[in-house]
Structures are given as structure tokens and as C-alpha cells.
Amino acid sequence: MPQNYKFSDSELLYLLTTNDKKEIDNLYKRARDLTKKVYSNKIYIRGLIEISNYCKQGCFYCGINRDNRSIKRFRLTKDQILRQADFGYSVGFRTVVLQGGEDPLLGDDFFAEIISKIKDKYKDMRITLSIGVREHESYDRLRKAGADRFLLRHESANEEVFNKIHPKDQNLSSRIEALKYMKSLGYQIGTGFMVEAPYTCTKTHIEDIKLIRDIRPQMIGIGPFISHKDTKFRNFKNGTSNLTTRLISILRIENPNALIPSTTALNTIDENGRIKGILSGANVIMPNLSPSFAKDNYTLYDNKKVTGLESAFGLKKLDDLLKEYGYEIAIDPGDYKGE
Numbered sequence: 001m002p003q004n005y006k007f008s009d010s011e012l013l014y015l016l017t018t019n020d021k022k023e024i025d026n027l028y029k030r031a032r033d034l035t036k037k038v039y040s041n042k043i044y045i046r047g048l049i050e051i052s053n054y055c056k057q058g059c060f061y062c063g064i065n066r067d068n069r070s071i072k073r074f075r076l077t078k079d080q081i082l083r084q085a086d087f088g089y090s091v092g093f094r095t096v097v098l099q100g101g102e103d104p105l106l107g108d109d110f111f112a113e114i115i116s117k118i119k120d121k122y123k124d125m126r127i128t129l130s131i132g133v134r135e136h137e138s139y140d141r142l143r144k145a146g147a148d149r150f151l152l153r154h155e156s157a158n159e160e161v162f163n164k165i166h167p168k169d170q171n172l173s174s175r176i177e178a179l180k181y182m183k184s185l186g187y188q189i190g191t192g193f194m195v196e197a198p199y200t201c202t203k204t205h206i207e208d209i210k211l212i213r214d215i216r217p218q219m220i221g222i223g224p225f226i227s228h229k230d231t232k233f234r235n236f237k238n239g240t241s242n243l244t245t246r247l248i249s250i251l252r253i254e255n256p257n258a259l260i261p262s263t264t265a266l267n268t269i270d271e272n273g274r275i276k277g278i279l280s281g282a283n284v285i286m287p288n289l290s291p292s293f294a295k296d297n298y299t300l301y302d303n304k305k306v307t308g309l310e311s312a313f314g315l316k317k318l319d320d321l322l323k324e325y326g327y328e329i330a331i332d333p334g335d336y337k338g339e
């Protein structure tokens, strides 16, 4: 396995701020070469199922936050989720990601039943959960039911920023604690942050990189902040693909074995974002596997790109596109290749 390189603070400051195109291209190439060393030219796909947009949290950046009275709320039934998982398996997905707001009506029994049904039926299917901060017993129970991975972004490693983008009932330390606890249970854990979210700056993104060094997650998900018209942050500027791709490369070089998605947010902000993410060192794509009414109402930010390659029907097209750049989709659970 390649050694983990750690950048100094001054290297990070330089890489995140320089306008020297040659240096940036070198950064992308170094990250890309490293990804290929570990994962070859294979891109892992995860089928994202958006299970509910009810949420008890009030994150100021997020379009499905509890205070948004303008969106149409939905919650998938168990059968609807299982049907999407069946469909996903039939077209080649070997991981489904169940993501949703922190919906008080979706308890452990609900998830445990879905997880065990999917795992009983498909031995080579992995299940990733992305359902927010929960009680320890809940993480325990869902791991025992068969969940393999859990995504929980720290959002910002800078406590002051974290507290400015979340209401008082949330804190950074409980997210970090939850991640560490889940790691101890044997989950593959994923963390990450929004790039250029309100109140962040180069210095706070360097703190994000360092927190990830400390947590050592198997998955790292980052995407640009994109404003949502019905949130408190509606007038803040969107993040950029330029900084997001540099950060992907830096994170790849520091975490050679990590599973790093080229995110929907990156593809929303930049029409070639998906490929730019791959060319800067990402190795995972998460096509949307939700029923269309869920896709339409799971609006975390404005103008979410949900057509064409975002759809599972577009997998063949996605593979063709990747092949133009020397990559291909792997029909594989896509587990972490580190120790």
C-alpha cells in the first residue's frame, strides 16, 4: 500500500490558494496516479436511495431542514425502499446508500428490517447508512442487522464555524464521537465537509484536512456548498469546483486508500464536475436510485442535477463517459482497500 503523505500547513496554504495552473495540474495528476495505484481504473458505484426528507434538525444550509415550510415532505415505505434495492441490484449496484433527514418516525425496527431483508437476499450487497446522529444503541443495533458503512460528515472542523451553520442543539464533538464509536463497531465510516460553506475559509479547510487525519475514515465525501432559496443562507455564494477538486486531490494524497466520491453537488455546480472529480482523484460515483417523487423533493440545495447520468438508467452512458477518460464502472461491492 502506498505511504500516507502529510502536507505541511504552508504546503496546504499554497496548494489551496495558488493560481499557478501547472502546479494545480501536477497536484491533480499526483492524486490520480495514486488512485490508480490502489484502485486501478475502476470506479465504484453506489445507488443512493433518498428515503425521507422529514428532518428534526435545523441545519441552516440544508433545504430539508425542519423549518422549511415550503417543501413537500415524503417518506418511502419499506416496500418502496426494497423495490429500489432490487432494481439497483439487477442493474449492477452492489452497494445501496440509504440517506435521509433525521426522521423521528424512522426508528431502528424500520431500518433493521430493511437491512436484514436486503442482506438475506443479496449476499454481496453492501449497505451504507446516512441518517445522521443517533443513540449508541441504534448504531449497535443497525450494525448487528447488517449495515456495513455509515456516512456522517463533520461539516466543519472549526467549532466556531460549525456553531454558525447549525442551531445550538447540535455540536461538532457529538459527530466526532459518533464517528469514532461507529468505527469501533466495525462500520466503515465516512466523514467530510461542504467546501466554501458560509464562514469557512482556507484556514478552516486546513482544519478539516487535519481532522480527517485524526479520524482516519475509510470514506471521505466533500462537495461545494450550494445555497437553497428557502434557507437562512439563501444569499451566500456557492462553493466552486476549483477548490473542491484541489481538496479532493489533497485528501487523496493524504489518504491513498480512501473511497472518495465525485459528488452530485460538484456535478451540480460544474457541468463537467463528475469527471473533474474523478480526474482529481475520486473513485466513487453515487447515481440516484430514488423514485422520481423522492428525487424531486429531496432538495438539499437549489438546481440539484437529477437527470441523465444521475439516473440509474444512465449507467451505461456513465460507463461510456468514464471510458473516454480511461476509467470504467466496477460491478463490485467496492470495499475499502486499506487495513
Ligand code: SAM
Binding pocket: 061, 062, 063, 099, 100, 101, 102, 130, 131, 132, 133, 151, 152, 153, 155, 193, 194, 223, 224, 225, 226, 227, 228, 265, 300, 301
Ligand atoms: N441527515 C443526514 C446527515 O446529516 O448526515 C444525511 C442527510 S444530509 C442532508 C447529507 C449531506 O448533505 C450533509 O452532510 C451536507 O453536507 C449536505 N448538504 C446539505 N445541504 C447542503 C447544501 N446546501 N449544499 C451542499 N451540501 C449540502
